[in-house]
Amino acid sequence: MNYCKKCVMPDTRPGIYFDEEGICQACRAEEQKDITNWAGRQQELEDLCNKYRRKNDGEYDCIIAVSGGKDSHFQVHYFKEVMNMNPLLVSVEDNFEMTNAGKHNIKNISERFGCHLITLKPNLKAQKAIMKKTFEKYGKPTWYIDRLIYTYPLHLAKKFNIPLIVYGENISYEYGGIDRNETFSAKNQINNGVASDIPFEELLDDQITMNDLIFCNPPTQEEINNLEPIYLSYFVRWNSYANYIFAKKNGFKDLTHEWVREHTFENFDQVDTAAYLIHPWLKYPKFGHASATDYASKFIRYGLINREEGIRLVKKYDHKVDQKALKEFCDFLNYTFTDFYKIVDGLYNKEIFEKDKFGEWVLKNSL
Known part of the structure; x- marks a missing residue:
């Protein structure tokens, strides 16, 4: 895995393009907005x-x-x-x-x-x-x-x-x-x-x-x-954080005081249901990145954090499965946790993951 030199997005995101300077297309797209x-x-x-x-x-x-x-x-x-x-x-x-x-x-x-x-x-x-x-x-x-x-x-x-x-x-x-x-x-x-x-x-x-x-x-x-x-x-210049600030001033509620999620550091994206969040987390075993990478990269592009802080957030959150999301997902489909992890175990991309001495999947090349 190679990572964008400006944000924290890896080149395993399906279809993403890195230029000759090692910058991902999403970062270049954000730069383009300044001259649009x-x-x-x-x-x-x-x-x-x-x-x-x-x-x-x-x-x-x-x-x-x-x-x-x-x-x-x-x-x-x-x-x-x-x-x-x-x-x-x-x-x-x-x-x-x-x-x-x-x-x-x-x-x-x-x-x-x-x-x-x-x-x-x-x-x-x-x-x-x-x-x-x-x-x-x-x-x-x-x-x-x-x-x-x-x-x-x-x-x-x-x-x-x-x-x-x-x-x-x-x-x-x-x-x-x-x-x-x-x-x-x-x-x-x-x-x-x-x-x-x-x-x-x-x-x-x-x-x-x-x-x-x-x-x-x-x-x-x-x-x-x-x-x-x-x-x-x-x-219109798109900025998901600016949209959040606007929405909050117009009656939108985030998850403050309701639920502290384990898989990410923000509390305002995809807040409608818990079980749905298993879907974005499944990017992690397949591609080595998930919601924390997505939002850390956005925040870096928006100038809200620097890359070092983004790396820290990715390491802290990206691999975690939120337990509330997991329980509601499994209850909905009548899976046990054992059923769920057995299925997920078969989804790990062995080109970028390996198991450590405890049997846990870890990235071969992390940030």
Whole structure:
């Protein structure tokens, strides 16, 4: 493993690119923001909104894919209060037990900004069956939910004839990934690696049918070509910490006084449910980094900490599995902890991990 010389991201992140100076593409993308013509991008967004703004009161101008999180609060604010659009909010629940903060935030985003919200609560039986299969074979337990987050808004846009669909940031461009070209169009985001790469036919069995996957299948390419899914991060300088500060001033609740998480040092990202957090932790056995690396790298790029502090945080948190998250995940799928660790043991990437004298997996080349 090699690490970015500016942040703490390793080159094992799928699709990430390091330049000849040893700097990762996410750090270069953040530097590029200093010379981007944001006034010009704002005018582009004005033109786009004017193209899709409805003339009649009560008609929706756009759909915004939301979770209730910090970024969702910023997105809704920007389109409702800055761009003067009338958005329909669309969310996908993961069926896990929600935190108090999560319950509050999804209500707050509707009440604070005065928006209707449509939520898909997926087939619980199918979700459990699919989760087990994608976890045990691919180490991707939330594939079903993650894919729906991308595809369900497209289905509603088609159904209600609302072409403009707003997503937050282009993950591949902002943080490093295969599709790293900067573009406002989100038409190709289903292929960003988060919720792709699993053929439907491998999931079908006596418990799982195509009917269970109906919303996972995006509309046809011809239908998508008639839609306009976009990334807000192309038009507005994206900063997840700044979004948190804004959201907190507008009623968003983090996990302060509710839950001190063991796997990371921040308390404001992915706060809706505990069990979901097993998904981002599973990057660790597969790629040697997890949530602490992600946020330490962001904080370094934002100028909030230096690289030495980032290294300390990664060493302290990245390998840890949060026990509350683990218990709720195992309870949801009826696993014992032994079952869970046996599956995870088979996911460790032996090119970058080895076992120490105590039988624990450790990185061969850590920071």
